[in-house]
Every structure is written in C-alpha cells, then in structure tokens.
Amino acid sequence: MIVLSGTIGAGKTSLTKMLAKHLDSQAFYESVDDNPILPLFYKDPKKYGFLLQIYFLNKRLEQIKKAQVSEKNILDRSIFEDALLFQLTADLNRATQTEVDIYKSLVNNMMAEIPGSDTSKDPDLLIHVRVSFDTMLARIKKRGRSFEQVEANPDLYDYYKQLNKRYDDWFAAYNRSPKIQIDGDRFDFVENEESGEKVLDMIDAKLSQTGVFLF
Numbered sequence: 001m002i003v004l005s006g007t008i009g010a011g012k013t014s015l016t017k018m019l020a021k022h023l024d025s026q027a028f029y030e031s032v033d034d035n036p037i038l039p040l041f042y043k044d045p046k047k048y049g050f051l052l053q054i055y056f057l058n059k060r061l062e063q064i065k066k067a068q069v070s071e072k073n074i075l076d077r078s079i080f081e082d083a084l085l086f087q088l089t090a091d092l093n094r095a096t097q098t099e100v101d102i103y104k105s106l107v108n109n110m111m112a113e114i115p116g117s118d119t120s121k122d123p124d125l126l127i128h129v130r131v132s133f134d135t136m137l138a139r140i141k142k143r144g145r146s147f148e149q150v151e152a153n154p155d156l157y158d159y160y161k162q163l164n165k166r167y168d169d170w171f172a173a174y175n176r177s178p179k180i181q182i183d184g185d186r187f188d189f190v191e192n193e194e195s196g197e198k199v200l201d202m203i204d205a206k207l208s209q210t211g212v213f214l215f
C-alpha cells in the first residue's frame with residue numbers, strides 16, 4: 001500500500017491518479033465533495049472539529065481495510081496526518097487537548113483491530129508532496145472550493161501557514177515505512193508533463209530501492 005501525504009492543495013489527489021495509472025493499481029480517494037462535515041468544520045471548527053476527525057477516521061479505516069490487499073494500491077492521504085491537523089486545531093483553541101488525546105488513543109485501538117500484521121497495515125511507501133506556503137495558497141485559490149477560501153474566512157490564513165510549517169517536522173519524524181519527499185514547487189506534475197514523468201521516475205526508483213515490488 002502506497003500513501004500520499006501533504007498539505008491542503010499539495011496535489012495528492014492528482015499524483016494518486018497518475019501513479020495508479022502508471023502502476024496499474026487501484027486508487028482510493030478521500031471524500032471531499034460528499035463530506036457533509038467538512039463545510040461545517042470550516043464554518044465552526046470549535047463545534048465540529050472532533051466530529052470531523054471521527055468522520056475521517058471511519059472513512060480511512062474502511063479504505064485501509066480494502067487497500068491493504070495489494071502493495072500497489074494507493075491512498076490519496078495517510079491516516080497519520082490527521083493527528084497533526086487535529087493537534088493544530090487544538091493549539092488554535094478550537095478543540096481541547098483531551099479531545100486530541102482521546103482521538104489518538106482511539107486511532108491506535110482501531111488500527112490494532114484491523115486484520116493483518118503491522119507490516120500489512122503500515123504503508124509500503126509514504127510519499128510526501130511538499131509545497132511552499134505561497135504555492136499552497138495559490139493552489140487553494142485556483143481550485144476554488146468555497147469553504148477553503150481565505151478571502152471569505154481570514155482565520156484560515158494562520159491555520160494554513162502553521163499547517164504548512166508543521167509538515168516539515170512531521171515528515172522528518174515519520175518512521176512507519178520507507179518515505180520519499182517530492183518538491184511540488186519544483187515539479188509541477190499537474191501542469192507539466194515532463195515534471196510528471198520525472199516524479200514517476202523518482203517514485204519508481206524509490207520503490208525498487210525498497211524492494212516493495214518488482215517491475
């Protein structure tokens with residue numbers, strides 16, 4: 001199982017699609033447009049922060065159960081980042097530390113209940129798409145999801161800025177599987193075909209280096 005990670009608008013979904021085609025494998029996408037809690041959370045994070053995490057946890061567990069049958073299957077966002085987002089929500093006083101602690105303990109208990117060994121539940125590779133804060137803002141604007149726009153909700157500026165910054169430490173500390181970082185500023189794999197090919201080559205090289213599966 002390959003999992004993508006990265007900040008909002010980093011390009012995880014696009015890279016998941018490209019990679020699934022390239023590896024001829026199955027992609028599993030995070031539900032955004034049909035997520036009933038997300039717009040509520042953006043409007044009132046204090047009220048809906050915990051519920052949103054439970055919603056994502058439930059969805060991600062469902063997907064991990066389906067995806068873990070093949071090393072090539074791809075999830076467009078890892079379960080491990082949710083605690084990072086929720087901790088930030090708490091640090092901005094929109095959730096309590098008790099909620100975060102209960103959430104983290106629940107994730108661990110739920111993961112233990114998923115059938116299979118730790119190695120089959122953990123990813124075979126984590127791909128982190130790193131983008132600068134400016135690129136992140138530009139991509140969020142370009143995509144235009146109404147509830148994500150800073151113009152309509154100025155509080156989001158600080159949330160996005162801190163989130164982007166925290167990802168560097170998060171990626172450095174991540175040790176559940178082999179990992180690779182893609183510079184999403186340098187390689188615009190969505191707009192530029194050559195960049196797309198380079199990124200796929202980097203991922204291929206990493207996969208063969210880790211010996212996950214043979215090409």
Ligand SMILES: Nc1ncnc2c1ncn2[C@@H]1O[C@H](COP(=O)(O)OP(=O)(O)OP(=O)(O)O)[C@@H](O)[C@H]1O
Pocket residue numbers: 006007008009010011012013014030032038052053056076077081082083085086148
């Ligand atoms: N654990 C979480 N807590 C709060 N919000 C979350 C969480 N996970 C995802 N989101 C929100 O869900 C939406 C989709 O997130 P995500 O970053 O995975 O995809 P995306 O914005 O489509 O990015 P990409 O362009 O990289 O595919 C964003 O608005 C993000 O803030």
